[in-house]
Structures are given as C-alpha cells and as structure tokens.
Amino acid sequence: MDYLVTIGLEIHAQIQTRSKMFCGCSADYAAAPPNTHVCPVCMGLPGSLPVPNRRAIELAALTGLALNCRIASDNVISRKNYFYADLPSGYQRSQYDDPLCVNGWVDIDGDQGPKRIGLTRVHIEEDTGKLTHTADGGSLVDFNRAGVPLMEIVSEPDITSPEEARRYFQKLRQILVWIGVNSGDMESGALRCDANVSVRPAGQQAYGAKVEIKNINSFRFVERALAYEIERQVTSLRAGERIVQSTRGWDEATGTTVAQRTKEFAEDYRYFPEPDIPPLRLTEAWVAERRAELPELPDARRQRFMTDYDLTPYDATVLTDERAVSDYYEQAVAAARPRGVAPKDVANWLTGELFRLLKDSGETLVVAAQRIRPEYLAEVQELLNNGVITRTSAKEAFDAAFREGRAPAQIVAERGMAVIGAGDALTDMVRQAIADNPKVVEEYRGGKVTAIKYLIGQVMKATRGQASPQAVQQALEQELTRQ
Numbered sequence: 001m002d003y004l005v006t007i008g009l010e011i012h013a014q015i016q017t018r019s020k021m022f023c024g025c026s027a028d029y030a031a032a033p034p035n036t037h038v039c040p041v042c043m044g045l046p047g048s049l050p051v052p053n054r055r056a057i058e059l060a061a062l063t064g065l066a067l068n069c070r071i072a073s074d075n076v077i078s079r080k081n082y083f084y085a086d087l088p089s090g091y092q093r094s095q096y097d098d099p100l101c102v103n104g105w106v107d108i109d110g111d112q113g114p115k116r117i118g119l120t121r122v123h124i125e126e127d128t129g130k131l132t133h134t135a136d137g138g139s140l141v142d143f144n145r146a147g148v149p150l151m152e153i154v155s156e157p158d159i160t161s162p163e164e165a166r167r168y169f170q171k172l173r174q175i176l177v178w179i180g181v182n183s184g185d186m187e188s189g190a191l192r193c194d195a196n197v198s199v200r201p202a203g204q205q206a207y208g209a210k211v212e213i214k215n216i217n218s219f220r221f222v223e224r225a226l227a228y229e230i231e232r233q234v235t236s237l238r239a240g241e242r243i244v245q246s247t248r249g250w251d252e253a254t255g256t257t258v259a260q261r262t263k264e265f266a267e268d269y270r271y272f273p274e275p276d277i278p279p280l281r282l283t284e285a286w287v288a289e290r291r292a293e294l295p296e297l298p299d300a301r302r303q304r305f306m307t308d309y310d311l312t313p314y315d316a317t318v319l320t321d322e323r324a325v326s327d328y329y330e331q332a333v334a335a336a337r338p339r340g341v342a343p344k345d346v347a348n349w350l351t352g353e354l355f356r357l358l359k360d361s362g363e364t365l366v367v368a369a370q371r372i373r374p375e376y377l378a379e380v381q382e383l384l385n386n387g388v389i390t391r392t393s394a395k396e397a398f399d400a401a402f403r404e405g406r407a408p409a410q411i412v413a414e415r416g417m418a419v420i421g422a423g424d425a426l427t428d429m430v431r432q433a434i435a436d437n438p439k440v441v442e443e444y445r446g447g448k449v450t451a452i453k454y455l456i457g458q459v460m461k462a463t464r465g466q467a468s469p470q471a472v473q474q475a476l477e478q479e480l481t482r483q
C-alpha cells in the first residue's frame with residue numbers, strides 16, 4: 001500500500017534587535033556571562049511590567065510582508081502557560097488568537113517543479129532561557145536568552161517530502177537573512193525548526209496522527225529526521241499499529257527520533273490575553289511604512305538579473321543567494337557599464353575567480369570586498385577587452401588585486417604586465433606605420449580592408465613581436481577611422 005506524507009514546519013527565528021522583547025535588557029545573550037543580561041521583567045518577578053519592543057514588531061511585520069502575509073490590524077499578546085525550568089514566569093508571552101501576520105506563502109522548487117507553500121501565520125513571542133545539563137546530573141539555567149524577541153513562522157501542511165521541507169527551510173532562511181531580521185545562525189539557535197509529520201494510506205481523506213520533531217537546527221537534520229520518522233510511521237502502520245500524537249527529538253548520534261512526551265493540545269496551555277499589554281492596533285499607514293522598508297527580494301532580483309544582465313538561471317541563482325553578493329555584483333555592473341564591459345563578463349569574474357579565491361582564503365565577500373572592490377572586476381575585464389593584457393595576465397592581476405587591495409590597472413602598470421606597445425607607445429607606433437605607408441592606407445580607405453594586415457605586420461615588427469595582434473588591429477582601426 002502507498003502512503004501519503006504530510007509535513008508542516010514551525011520555524012522559530014530570533015528577531016535581530018538590540019534589546020529584548022518586553023524589557024530593555026540587551027538581546028545579545030551569547031556574548032555575556034550567564035545571567036548578566038537580566039532584569040525583573042525577563043526574570044518573571046512579580047509586579048514587573050512588560051513594555052513591547054517597537055522595533056521587534058516592525059521587523060516581524062516586515063517579515064510577514066516579505067512572506068506575502070496580510071498584517072493584522074488588531075494584535076493580542078497572550079500568555080501561554082506551562083512550567084519548565086527555563087521559563088521563570090511560568091508562562092511565555094506569545095500570540096494565539098490574533099497573530100501579527102496571516103495567510104502568506106513562499107515559492108520553492110518542489111519535487112515536481114515550482115511549488116507554493118502556504119503560510120498559516122507569523123506571530124511574535126519571547127525566547128526562553130537556556131538549560132545546560134551537567135555531567136553529575138545537575139542542570140544550570142542562563143536567563144540571558146529569556147525574553148529575546150522571537151517569531152514563529154507556521155507553514156500550511158503543504159510539504160510532501162523531506163527534501164521539500166529542507167528547501168522550504170532554506171528559502172525561509174535566505175529571505176529572513178536577506179531582509180536583515182535574523183542572523184541565520186542555526187548553530188547558536190537563532191534559527192531552528194520543529195517539523196510536524198503525519199502519514200496516511202493513499203485514498204484516506206483524514207490526516208494521520210501528527211508527530212512533532214522538536215528543535216532541529218540544521219538543514220541536513222530536517223531532511224534526515226523526517227526521512228527517519230516517515231519510515232518509522234509507515235513501518236508501524238504496516239504492522240497494524242496506531243500512531244500516537246506525540247513529540248519526539250532528533251538524535252543525530254543514532255540517526256533516530258526519540259519519544260519525548262505526549263503532545264500537548266492548545267487547551268493544555270490555557271492561553272489568555274496578557275493583562276499587562278493592551279492590544280496592539282496597527283494602522284494602514286504603519287503597514288505602508290513597513291512595506292516601504294522592504295528591499296527587493298531574492299526571487300525578484302534573480303528574475304531581474306536574468307532579464308537585465310542576460311545571466312543564465314544558474315548564475316542568477318548563485319548571485320542572489322546572499323544579498324551581500326548580489327549588491328556587490330550590482331556595484332560591479334554599475335562600474336562595468338560606462339567601460340563597455342558586459343554584465344555577463346563581470347558575473348564570470350565573480351562566480352569563477354573571486355569565489356575560488358574566497359574559498360581558498362576562507363573569507364566572506366563582505367570582508368574581502370574591503371580589498372577587492374567591485375569596480376576592479378569591471379576594470380580587469382576592460383583591460384582584457386582592450387587587449388592591454390592577456391587572459392593569463394588578467395587572472396594574475398586579479399589575484400594580486402584580491403591580495404593587495406590595489407587596482408588591477410595599477411598592478412599591470414607597475415609589473416609591466418601589459419602587452420608591449422599597448423597604450424601611448426602602441427599609438428605612436430601605429431601612427432608611424434600609417435605615416436610610413438601612405439599607399440597601403442589609401443588602399444584600405446578605398447575599401448580594401450585586407451590591406452590592414454600589412455600595417456599590422458609593420459606595427460608587430462616595430463614592437464618586436466611583443467604586441468597582441470588584436471590590440472594592434474584595434475589601435476590601427478581606431479587611428480585609421482579618426483584621421
């Protein structure tokens with residue numbers, strides 16, 4: 001019998017703000033010694049009063065807009081009650097009935113081509129503290145992370161394979177980092193994912209029992225954990241067993257999911273509106289301001305790169321993977337245009353030579369860009385186009401520019417890398433050849449274009465064969481049309 005797989009992801013993404021969600025404590029929880037970025041509010045002390053972080057709400061709304069959501073005008077912060085050692089107040093401030101963003105979508109490459117994954121909601125909440133379990137069986141708690149702004153991004157159950165789940169997660173990360181709301185750092189837990197998966201026999205309408213795999217912090221683990229869990233559920237169903245709604249954890253060491261607890265239902269949390277925070281009313285003007293803040297998104301930019309710069313889908317994808325790379329490329333193109341250098345050639349320098357150098361040095365482009373400025377890509381190609389240097393010298397000059405942070409033209413000049421005769425010296429020799437051979441020039445101008453070959457020979461002889469024939473021909477043609 002065939003089984004249908006239904007997957008939905010809940011992604012938790014920290015919102016990059018300076019202070020926490022409901023107090024003025026620094027949100028930079030990892031940099032400080034444990035329990036130093038804390039106050040009565042994020043310690044959940046009685047009588048303390050929360051104040052919502054304006055910027056966190058703005059960034060969450062920006063996220064909603066980037067994910068094609070509608071922004072709700074009326075927002076309620078609720079208390080989600082549960083008891084756990086990393087939650088000092090005994091409840092988490094979150095949203096339940098009235099989330100900030102609803103009904104969005106994300107486009108991904110699905111198993112059968114382009115696919116739109118629906119988004120149920122994006123809501124704001126606060127992160128919990130962090131527990132560290134010691135070897136002697138004790139546990140330590142650090143409340144620096146308690147109250148850090150967090151978004152929960154909930155997908156519709158539109159995902160039908162572990163690969164699609166990974167691609168969806170990757171796409172979300174790309175967008176969140178692109179718009180600057182999240183660091184994308186999964187190792188530190190700034191971005192993590194819970195995956196819901198159910199399996200049912202083909203032909204059955206009702207979904208199977210939902211199993212949630214908690215706190216997955218890498219793309220690879222999402223794929224592996226889901227593949228394992230699907231296999232486990234199918235094997236159970238085949239054996240005539242019943243799947244119990246439950247929460248499991250992914251154990252990377254054994255490559256299995258492990259039962260954690262029977263899944264709570266919403267009513268177990270006894271949600272109720274946070275009495276200390278009035279409902280947040282967001283006006284249309286406020287939403288319009290957020291929309292104005294939204295940059296061009298990766299999919300749109302990828303499309304534009306193909307249309308405007310004649311890039312292949314592959315190059316356009318590579319160049320829009322990260323916003324910093326994308327911006328750098330556009331700066332290089334801006335420098336290329338007035339030099340008559342094709343955007344496609346600039347893309348080749350970036351995805352070829354520059355990516356190779358970055359891989360070797362282990363640097364990010366942002367760091368290396370302080371040396372290898374975007375206009376250098378245009379400059380080196382211009383030198384090549386004009387026949388000033390050969391392709392081998394161009395690579396050499398580019399590598400030197402990458403290491404030393406100096407302009408390729410300067411490097412070429414200093415090291416005598418230019419093909420001999422290029423520039424003023426070549427022009428002088430070309431003029432001499434024209435002056436010495438008036439009859440040939442006359443023939444050429446009379447329409448016998450092959451006559452230029454004789455002149456090229458004369459100039460090549462003058463440079464003792466150290467000029468590139470293309471550069472000589474170009475210089476000759478330029479000179480002959482000028483006079």
Ligand SMILES: [Zn+2]
Pocket residue numbers: 020023024025037038039040041042043147
């Ligand atoms: Zn605090």
